[in-house]
Each structure stands twice: as structure tokens, then as C-alpha cells.
Amino acid sequence: MLSKLSPLFLAFCLILLTNQVRAELTIEVISGVDQQTRIAVVPFNWDGSGIAPSAFDQIIANDLRLSGLFDVIPPQNMLSFPSPGDEINFRDWRVLGADYLLVGGATISGGQMLADIELYDVPSGRQIMGRRVTAGRDDGRDVSHRISDLAYEQITGIPGIARSRILYVADALSDEGDRRYRLMLADQDGAREQLLVESEAPIMSPAWSPNGEEIAYVSFETTRSAIFMQNLATGERRQLTNFEDINGAPAFSPDGTKLAMVLSKDGNPELYMLDLITNEFTRLTDHFAIDTEPNWTADGEALIFTSNRGGRPQIYELDLQTGRIARLTYVGDYNTRPRLSADGRFLVMIHRNNGSDHIAVQDLTDDTLIIVTKTNLDESPTISPNGALVMYATKLDGKSILAAVSLDAGVKYNLPASSSEGVREPAWSPF
Amino acid sequence: MKAKLHILIIGMLAVFLAACQSTSTMDDEGGMADDASAPAVAEPVVVETVPTTPTLRDDQTYIGGTSMANGGAMVAEDDVVLYFGFDQSTLTPQSRAALTRIAAALRTSTGNVRLEGHADERGSREYNIALGERRANAVSDFLVLQGVSASRLETISYGEERPAVNGTGDRVWSQNRRVEIK
Numbered sequence: 001m002l003s004k005l006s007p008l009f010l011a012f013c014l015i016l017l018t019n020q021v022r023a024e025l026t027i028e029v030i031s032g033v034d035q036q037t038r039i040a041v042v043p044f045n046w047d048g049s050g051i052a053p054s055a056f057d058q059i060i061a062n063d064l065r066l067s068g069l070f071d072v073i074p075p076q077n078m079l080s081f082p083s084p085g086d087e088i089n090f091r092d093w094r095v096l097g098a099d100y101l102l103v104g105g106a107t108i109s110g111g112q113m114l115a116d117i118e119l120y121d122v123p124s125g126r127q128i129m130g131r132r133v134t135a136g137r138d139d140g141r142d143v144s145h146r147i148s149d150l151a152y153e154q155i156t157g158i159p160g161i162a163r164s165r166i167l168y169v170a171d172a173l174s175d176e177g178d179r180r181y182r183l184m185l186a187d188q189d190g191a192r193e194q195l196l197v198e199s200e201a202p203i204m205s206p207a208w209s210p211n212g213e214e215i216a217y218v219s220f221e222t223t224r225s226a227i228f229m230q231n232l233a234t235g236e237r238r239q240l241t242n243f244e245d246i247n248g249a250p251a252f253s254p255d256g257t258k259l260a261m262v263l264s265k266d267g268n269p270e271l272y273m274l275d276l277i278t279n280e281f282t283r284l285t286d287h288f289a290i291d292t293e294p295n296w297t298a299d300g301e302a303l304i305f306t307s308n309r310g311g312r313p314q315i316y317e318l319d320l321q322t323g324r325i326a327r328l329t330y331v332g333d334y335n336t337r338p339r340l341s342a343d344g345r346f347l348v349m350i351h352r353n354n355g356s357d358h359i360a361v362q363d364l365t366d367d368t369l370i371i372v373t374k375t376n377l378d379e380s381p382t383i384s385p386n387g388a389l390v391m392y393a394t395k396l397d398g399k400s401i402l403a404a405v406s407l408d409a410g411v412k413y414n415l416p417a418s419s420s421e422g423v424r425e426p427a428w429s430p431f
Numbered sequence: 432m433k434a435k436l437h438i439l440i441i442g443m444l445a446v447f448l449a450a451c452q453s454t455s456t457m458d459d460e461g462g463m464a465d466d467a468s469a470p471a472v473a474e475p476v477v478v479e480t481v482p483t484t485p486t487l488r489d490d491q492t493y494i495g496g497t498s499m500a501n502g503g504a505m506v507a508e509d510d511v512v513l514y515f516g517f518d519q520s521t522l523t524p525q526s527r528a529a530l531t532r533i534a535a536a537l538r539t540s541t542g543n544v545r546l547e548g549h550a551d552e553r554g555s556r557e558y559n560i561a562l563g564e565r566r567a568n569a570v571s572d573f574l575v576l577q578g579v580s581a582s583r584l585e586t587i588s589y590g591e592e593r594p595a596v597n598g599t600g601d602r603v604w605s606q607n608r609r610v611e612i613k
Contacts, residue, residue, distance in 0.1 A: 131465075133465055133467050134465070134466050134467065135466060135467040135468040136468045139467065139468045139469070142467040142468050142469045143467050145467065146465065146467035163467070163469065165469075181592075185472060187469075194472050194475070195475040196472070196475055196476065197475065197476045197477075197478060198475060198476070198477045198478070199477070199478045199480070200479075200480055201478075201480045202589060202592035202593060204556055204557075204560075204590075204592060205556070205557060212470075213470075219478065220480075220589070220592070221478045221479070221480050221481065222480075222481060222482060222483040222485075223480060223481075223482040223483075223587075224485060224587050225560070225587070225588075230476070231473070232470065232472050232473065233470055233471055233472065233473060234473055235473025235474055235475075235476060236473075237476055241486075242483065242485050242486045243485060243486045244485045244486070245564060245586060245587070245588075246560055246561065246564055246588060248557050248560055249557045262557065262561075264561075264564060265486075268564075268568075269561045269564070290558065290561040290562075290565070292557050292558055292560075292561050293555065293557045293558065306555065306557075306558055313554075313555075313558060334554065336554060336555035336558045337555040337556075337557070337558070350554060350555050352554070357553055357554060377552065377553065377599070379554070379555055379556065380555075380556065395599065398598065398599060425556065
């Protein structure tokens with residue numbers, strides 16, 4: 001049986017009825033792929049005492065919708081509500097056009113939350129996965145995201161990103177009405193937002209270490225820019241640079257031992273590398289033009305960066321072995337803020353076209369460039385750890401929001417902040 | 432029959448499920464079961480703005496504290512703001528005229544001057560930091576040529592992080608592309 005094809009997927013403001021703290025970011029899915037896979041996620045059977053602490057199936061359904069690949073069948077259309085271990089009446093699911101069926105149950109045992117799930121291929125009537133997922137007794141959201149990733153990977157063959165997180169910068173106002181800058185952390189779906197740093201001076205350019213335990217960012221709290229590094233678990237924080245003029249654009253090397261950055265202590269912005277073990281700085285570029293926004297290739301042997309050494313800002317690649325610099329972008333006269341996909345194939349950047357700033361993706365195998373956003377003022381692209389999506393900042397009705405798009409522009413969703421202040425500069429975590 | 436799934440992301444047209452065997456629901460305790468808990472995150476850090484003396488440039492001696500800490504420099508007018516064209520860091524004739532007057536006042540005064548470069552919101556944030564620095568440097572260079580000691584001039588770029596005017600559009604942007612002399 002072929003999956004049912006839904007031409008365009010449109011859903012607004014999925015509000016999760018959970019006991020979690022209300023997320024500041026809410027999701028609006030704008031479009032998914034043309035031919036989505038239909039999956040039924042049956043409301044979970046709760047074996048613990050009281051009411052279920054988490055809306056497992058709703059969180060899972062939301063994760064799957066956000067991938068843009070799934071059309072999730074709502075519970076009100078379901079004809080039966082099987083639990084793990086139950087006999088499945090596949091006719092109930094075939095009539096709904098379901099390709100897949102996920103059933104689950106959760107309980108608390110020994111102070112832990114346990115969830116059992118079964119994933120069925122509906123057309124063939126076969127079970128294709130059965131798993132138990134555990135977490136702390138209050139971690140229903142983690143359990144749900146884990147199950148989403150298990151199902152996503154089983155069905156698509158691509159690792160899921162439901163458990164990934166995002167760093168971003170949010171504006172806030174103090175009680176006196178002064179502008180405050182906040183560095184925030186949230187789940188990729190905008191839930192469980194946490195404040196990391198708050199300051200009256202600008203905070204910018206958040207970056208993840210490859211193991212996801214440390215972050216680096218720029219803070220102006222010393223009345224000029226400086227790069228800080230912070231451990232997420234301990235909150236331990238240290239200032240890495242204190243040079244005159246620009247200290248910016250930190251980027252961890254893939255092995256986590258080095259931090260590429262921009263320093264203009266020599267008179268204009270140059271790329272530098274800080275060895276995080278020896279604390280030695282190495283200058284990498286020497287040019288009177290602006291060199292900025294370094295980003296590592298996955299093998300750690302090269303940096304891509306923005307430079308206006310050709311007159312206009314374009315993307316270049318610096319081979320760290322040979323020191324050779326090659327220009328990568330030729331379409332248009334403004335290409336900045338490069339990010340490379342983990343496989344090195346796709347270059348994602350800000351691309352100015354007819355005076356509007358969009359996110360563009362260049363396939364480095366044939367240098368074709370496609371513009372994947374239609375909004376203006378799009379900036380700060382960051383690629384999901386599985387390489388499927390790009391998150392970026394844009395403006396909606398004059399307010400800064402985060403949005404995401406797939407590399408081929410087929411999947412799109414917005415994560416506007418529900419508060420009145422803007423959010424920007426997303427940085428997607430590693431796996 | 433197999434479900435068909437279009438995954439445009441990786442250019443695959445269909446993923447066929449192996450699905451050759453049914454797996455058991457229950458995994459052994461501690462066996463296949465995986466712990467999903469997200470790592471804990473520390474309490475937030477609320478930072479206060481405290482000026483520090485920056486590390487020296489290799490070729491330059493830093494004299495005095497920041498102009499803010501010194502209560503500001505003796506500039507004839509209050510904070511002076513100079514405006515720039517889109518993507519430009521060249522001084523306009525009006526800016527040159529204003530800077531000539533300011534330079535004259537600075538030559539007969541003491542204290543440090545802080546030159547804050549800014550950009551409009553278009554384009555990349557770190558590139559705009561560089562653009563703001565170019566603007567601040569253009570002002571600094573002009574003042575030095577007019578006889579103001581370079582050691583009294585401190586430049587900083589806020590890029591687009593501290594707009595003078597909130598909003599979007601040419602009028603707003605033209606007011607945000609600026610150097611503030613403090």
C-alpha cells in the first residue's frame with residue numbers, strides 16, 4: 001500500500017499540554033515535504049500513580065512534525081488505542097492510511113521513569129522496533145524525545161535531532177526599562193528554555209564545543225568585546241581573551257582542543273587560533289581586509305571564513321596545513337557567515353539578492369547555489385547535527401524570531417518567541 | 432508492500448524498510464534500555480558591566496582608563512554622532528567638518544575619547560562588528576591627522592548590537608550606521 005500523500009502540511013502553534021514550564025518559543029510549521037509519511041502515535045498508557053507527568057505522545061508527534069517528513073494522525077481519528085503487548089488490529093490503522101504505528105506505555109519504577117515502545121509497519125503488519133527507554137522520574141520530555149529519535153531513525157535511516165538543543169540570544173527589559181541581553185538554552189522544539197547568562201552589555205556569537213558540554217560566546221561586559229567560555233553543567237566561566245578592539249566569532253575545532261576566533265589587535269580583523277591546552281594564540285591570516293566568521297571543516301584541517309579581500313564580502317577557505325586560501329563563493333556581491341554541513345558538501349550562508357538578505361545553500365560538488373528562504377533580514381544560519389535542517393534568525397512583523405528550513409527548502413517552520421522581545425543567533429548543538 | 436518515504440534532504444527517493452524480523456518489546460533491564468535524561472544545567476550567571484584594561488596591543492601603550500570611567504572627555508559638544516552610507520566607512524563632508532571642530536577642541540583639552548562604531552541590522556552580525564570598527568577607525572584616523580594624540584582615542588565596535596533606533600527600513604538604518612564620540 002502506498003502511503004497517503006498529503007500535498008501541503010499546515011499546522012499552527014502546537015501547544016503542548018504538559019506540566020512543563022511554558023516555553024518561550026512556540027512552533028509554527030509552515031510546510032513539510034510534499035509526500036509525507038503518515039504515522040499514528042497512540043496516546044501512551046500510563047501505569048504510574050496519578051496522572052501522567054508528561055504528554056509523551058504529543059511531544060513525540062510534535063518532534064516528528066518538526067522534521068517535516070511526517071503527517072501525524074491525531075488521536076481523535078483513531079479507532080483503537082493499543083498499548084505495548086496488545087494485539088494490533090491493523091485494519092484500524094490501514095483505514096486511516098497510516099504507514100507506521102507507534103504504541104507506548106510508561107511508568108515509574110525504582111525512582112526511574114521507564115517507557116516501552118513498539119513501532120509497527122502498518123502495510124506489512126510487522127513490528128519493526130521494540131525498545132525500553134529510561135530516564136529520571138521527572139524526565140518525561142527526555143524520554144519522549146529519545147523515542148522520537150528512535151522512531152525517526154528506524155524509519156528514515158537518518159539519526160534524529162529531537163534531543164538536540166539550541167543556544168540563542170534573547171532581548172529582555174529590566175524593571176527600569178533598560179535593554180538586557182540574555183544567552184538562552186532550549187530544546188530544539190523551544191521547550192525547557194533556560195537562562196544561562198544575563199547582562200546589560202551585548203552578548204553575541206554563541207558556539208558549542210563538539211561534546212556539547214562547553215560553550216563560547218562574546219560578551220561586552222568589560223565595556224569592550226571579550227570571548228568567554230562556560231561549562232553548562234557547572235556554570236564555571238572564564239574569560240579567554242582581553243585584547244583591544246574586536247574579540248569575536250569563536251568556533252571550537254572538531255576535536256575541541258582549539259578555538260578559532262577573530263582579533264583585531266593588529267589593526268584590522270584577522271583570524272586567530274587559541275590552543276585551549278597551551279593557551280597559545282596563533283595568527284592565521286594577514287590581510288588588510290576584514291577576515292571574520294571562521295568555521296571549521298569536519299576534519300579540522302581547514303577553516304572557511306568571510307573576507308572582503310576581493311572588494312566585497314565572500315566566503316573563502318583557509319587550508320591550515322599549507323596556508324593556502326581559496327575563494328568559494330562567486331554568486332552575488334554579499335555572502336557572509338558561512339557554515340559547512342558535517343559531510344562538507346553544503347555551504348550555508350547569508351546571501352544578499354536584490355538587496356534582501358536570505359539564507360542560501362551552495363552545493364560544493366558543483367557550486368550550484370539555491371536560496372532557501374523568502375524572508376528578508378535572514379541571518380545566523382546554523383545546521384542541525386544530522387545535516388537535515390538549517391536554523392536561522394529572521395524578522396516577522398518587526399520582531400526577531402528563529403526559523404528553520406531544510407537544505408532543499410522543502411521543510412519550513414518558525415519558532416517565534418511568545419514574549420514580546422526578540423530572539424536571534426541560534427546555535428544548534430552537536431548530537 | 433513497503434511504505435514510501437520521500438526524503439528530499441538527502442536526495443533519497445525512498446527508504447525501504449528491512450523489517451525482516453519482529454523485535455521483542457521488552458529489553459532486558461540495563462541491556463538495550465537507554466537512559467535518555469538530558470544533562471543538568473547550572474544556575475544562570477548574571478554579569479555586571481565592569482570596565483577592565485585590555486591586554487596591550489603589541490605596538491602600543493595603553494594610557495589611562497576608559498573615557499566612561501574618567502567621566503568622559505572634554506569635547507566641545509555633547510556626544511557627537513557621525514553617520515555613514517550603507518556598507519561604507521568613509522567620512523562624509525559633514526562628518527569631516529564636524530571632526531575638524533572636535534579635533535580643535537580636543538587639542539586644548541585632556542582626557543580620553545571613546546569612539547563607538549555601529550552598523551545597521553542588515554547582514555551578518557560579526558561582519559557588522561568589523562564594519563563598525565572600520566567606521567570608528569576612520570574617525571580615529573581623521574582625528575590623529577588633525578593632531579589629536581592616538582593614545583587618547585579608544586575605539587570599540589558594537590556592530591548592530593546597540594541600535595540607536597529600533598525598527599526596520601531605510602530611515603532607521605541610516606540612523607544606526609554611526610560613530611558616537613563620547
